[in-house]
Amino acid sequence: MKRVVVGLSGGVDSSVAAYLLQEQGYEVIGLFMKNWHDDSVTISNECPWLEDSNDALLVAEKLGIPFQTVDLSEEYKEKIVDYMFNEYEKGRTPNPDVLCNREIKFDVFMKIALSLGADYVATGHYCKKAQTSIEGKTVYQLQAGADGNKDQSYFLCQLSQEQLSKALFPIGELTKPEVREIATQMELVTAEKKDSQGLCFIGKVRLPEFLQQKLQPKEGVIVQIDKDNPIYKTKNEPVLNSREELILAATKITYTPEMGNVVGKHQGAHYFTIGQRKGLNVGGTKEPLFIIGTDVATNVIYTGLGSQHPGLFRKALFIANPEVHWVRSDMKLEHGQKLEVMVRIRYRQPLQKAMLYQFETGMYISFQEPQSAITEGQFAAWYHGDELLGSGVIS
Structure with missing residues (x-):
């Protein structure tokens, strides 16, 4: 029996992910990440982490799996919140959800899971993982989820081969209605729960008020x-x-x-x-x-x-070399090479036809159609078919 630690968030997606893994014969442990308790940056009363951790506990009890809460608020503040403030101060717009996956769920959290003897970490993301063999070496692939409305591969666009090798996405083949249906049949407390909005694992944050705590207003x-x-x-x-x-x-x-x-x-x-x-x-x-x-x-x-x-509108964007990331490291472009791909510059944007051009200073992405609101600090992610190949921070 392989051991899997599931990031139970108190939502329906991770609840069903835990149940499906149990059905597949894994030994499942539920962990809730507490990422926030800094009241100096007041978040409206809709900060639901207490309710969420309680729901996660009830799901774990229902499934009969061990459960605990891990406090990652210090790491979260340092790696996500401080980064956000720094980016906004520079006039850039960061994407905390992409960072949260790279720096918290599949790094800090993953290390805790592995220290508990886990073989894998699982989340309730709507995406799929596949693998192929290239020159005798296993290469992991990150693919779009089966539910086109909910595909969350974009949020995982910064994962590495090593992180993917230890990741499982049990609900990637399902649609949201199918996930809710399973939760209802299993009488899970999260079956009807609304999807969480706002910052990854923090809940609703009114961004201007949030930023005003650290960035002083000036007319x-x-x-x-x-x-x-x-x-x-x-x-x-x-x-x-x-x-x-x-x-x-x-x-x-x-x-x-x-x-x-x-x-x-x-x-x-x-x-x-x-x-x-x-x-x-x-x-x-x-x-x-x-x-x-x-x-x-x-x-x-x-x-x-x-x-x-x-x-x-702009027809092209630039990503500086240190910010270019290939999930498929075997497909990395060298100086002077180009590649025809499909690109999105924000979550849920329909994929756009584009060409990647790699130079020694970084990568240019040239779009077939001009793109609205290309925003510095956000991530551009490039795909071939339904496979996400890589991403980078827009310069």
């Missing part, structure tokens, strides 16, 4: 840029594959206040992100205003009218 202006501004004349020409054209297409426009008109005030450029339209509090426009640029150095936010404003 600045909101500038509106006209869609017919001459700066957009050459921006979205077709990208060929010369390096100069890739650099031009991937470089974001540097705005200055004199390019537009001041239309309002804000409380800190570091609270806002490209593509955002809520929270600007500027009325009287015939279409919503979208953020097309932020400058944390001068504390100015730049906006454009409507979702089709040219300032929202």
Whole structure:
């Protein structure tokens, strides 16, 4: 009997994952990760970790498996929360869920599981793991989950071969309704529980309030840029594959206040992100205003009218070399190589046709169609078919 530690989160997905592993004959242990107890960064009353850990305990009791809570709040603060504050301060928008998987669940948590004699760590992610043999060596593959609406492979885009080798995703072949159906049949307390929102394992966080705990508000202006501004004349020409054209297409426009008109005030450029339209509090426009640029150095936010404003779109992005990560390390591109792939730049975005170009400084991704709201600090993940090959942080 192989031993598996399941990250029981108190949700329906991990509950059913534990049950399925038990059915398959594994020796299952349930562990709940407590990732938060810093009340100085007040999270609204919807911080449900107590309720979640209780539900996880009830599921473990129902299944008759050993259960304990591990406190990872120190590691979580250092690896996720501090990183988030640093990124926002630089004017970038981090993705804590991707990081939580790489740094907490499949690193700190995995080490605890292995110290308990586990052969594997399992989670309730909607994705699949497969393996193939290349030149006599086992290579692990991360694949999209069977439920197209719930596929979570993107959140695991930073995993390594070593992490994948020890990972199990028991519900990857199921759809969400099928998972709920199993939980109902098994009379698990989580069967009808709503999906958790917000930060990985923390629950709901109102981001502006969360950031205001560490990043002080400072008043600045909101500038509106006209869609017919001459700066957009050459921006979205077709990208060929010369390096100069890739650099031009991937470089974001540097705005200055004199390019537009001041239309309002804000409380800190570091609270806002490209593509955002809520929270600007500027009325009287015939279409919503979208953020097309932020400058944390001068504390100015730049906006454009409507979702089709040219300032929202780019045809290429750049990932610096240290940030390029291959799940399939055997497929890594060398300098001068290119690869046709499908890419998404945010969770749930439909896959986009693109080309990867590797140079000595890093990788350019050139899209067939211009992409809206390419955001620094977020992850771009590239796929071949339903297999996730690699990812990187957008520069």
